[in-house]
Amino acid sequence: MNFSIIVAIDKKRGIGINNDLPWHIKKDLKHFSETTISKSDKLNAVIMGRKTWDSLPQNFRPLKNRLNVVLSRQDNLSLPEGVLHFKSLDEALNNLNDSNEIFIIGGGSLYHEAIKHSGCNKLYITHVDIDKNCDTFFPEIPEKFKKTSESEVQTEDDWKFVFTEYER
Ligand SMILES: NC(=O)c1ccc[n+]([C@@H]2O[C@H](COP(=O)([O-])OP(=O)(O)OC[C@H]3O[C@@H](n4cnc5c(N)ncnc54)[C@H](OP(=O)(O)O)[C@@H]3O)[C@@H](O)[C@H]2O)c1
Numbered sequence: 001m002n003f004s005i006i007v008a009i010d011k012k013r014g015i016g017i018n019n020d021l022p023w024h025i026k027k028d029l030k031h032f033s034e035t036t037i038s039k040s041d042k043l044n045a046v047i048m049g050r051k052t053w054d055s056l057p058q059n060f061r062p063l064k065n066r067l068n069v070v071l072s073r074q075d076n077l078s079l080p081e082g083v084l085h086f087k088s089l090d091e092a093l094n095n096l097n098d099s100n101e102i103f104i105i106g107g108g109s110l111y112h113e114a115i116k117h118s119g120c121n122k123l124y125i126t127h128v129d130i131d132k133n134c135d136t137f138f139p140e141i142p143e144k145f146k147k148t149s150e151s152e153v154q155t156e157d158d159w160k161f162v163f164t165e166y167e168r
Contacts, residue, residue, distance in 0.1 A: 001093040002119045003047070003102035005111060006035055007138055008126035008161070014134025016107055019055045022132035027156050031163055035103075035124055036066055042100040043067045047092055049110040050077065067099060071110060089113055108136035115139050123166040128159060144168050 008028050009015055016022060038044040046063055050072035053061065061080075062068035068083045069092050077085050086092035089110070096102055104114040114120055123145055125138075145166040154161050 001096060001102065002121045003093065003104060003114070003117075004122040004124060005104045005114055005120060006032060006124040007106060007111060008032075008128055009138045010128050010134060011131045012134070013138040013140070014132050014136070015111075015138050016055075016136035017132065017134050019051055021055075022134055023128060023130075023159060025126075025128070025156050025159050025161065027154055028126050028128075028161065031126065032105075036063070036105070038065070038100045040100055042098070044101045044103060045069055045096050045099040046103050046105045047071065047089070047110070048105045049107050050074070052105065052107040052110070053079075055107075067096070069096070089117065093119060108138065112139045115142065121168045125164050125166065126161050127164060128161045130159070141166060 007015060010022065014022060036044055036046055043066060045067040047069040050070055053070045062083050070077065070079060070083060070085050071089060071092060072085060073087055079085055086095065104110060145168055147164055148167045149165040151163040
């Protein structure tokens with residue numbers, strides 16, 4: 001089953017601090033929603049690590065109009081109705097045949113595993129032009145992924161960022 005990764009990274013590939021995002025950029029959240037929400041009747045799935053699920057504000061989770069999937073090695077995870085729990089990435093991928101598209105939405109440990117997976121064929125990366133002293137990082141982008149799209153430089157408050165896409 002093929003899937004994409006979506007992430008926002010700083011100049012040092014930092015993605016998080018203290019189990020939270022290093023920034024709150026409205027335009028990037030909009031880009032995230034527009035990219036991950038399906039335009040057809042069939043839902044897209046968003047797969048996340050348990051810590052990323054924990055980090056989502058209560059009023060934002062589950063993420064709307066998407067099938068939310070949480071990975072955890074715990075046996076009993078308390079999740080709202082409709083949110084799926086799997087114990088490995090492959091178990092999740094094998095059970096999501098009915099989804100339209102599948103996105104890996106973080107965090108660091110899941111990105112490191114997913115980018116090496118044979119099903120990973122597209123990366124949506126927002127490059128934020130800052131070093132935020134993060135404690136969680138995105139892996140190096142393997143050479144087999146080539147940049148296929150890059151937006152104009154976007155700005156919001158003091159943030160400068162570009163939306164890019166990489167394909168295998
Ligand atoms: N900048 C961005 O775009 C972005 C996006 C998402 C997240 N983030 C940030 O990333 C940070 C969180 O990343 P993280 O690396 O600490 O945690 P994470 O990857 O979100 O979650 C790690 C946990 O997920 C479960 N897990 C991960 N891979 C698994 C697998 N293959 N099979 C089964 N369970 C698996 C385990 O849960 P159990 O311990 O329960 O077994 C593991 O402890 C936060 O700061 C968050 O804000 C940033």
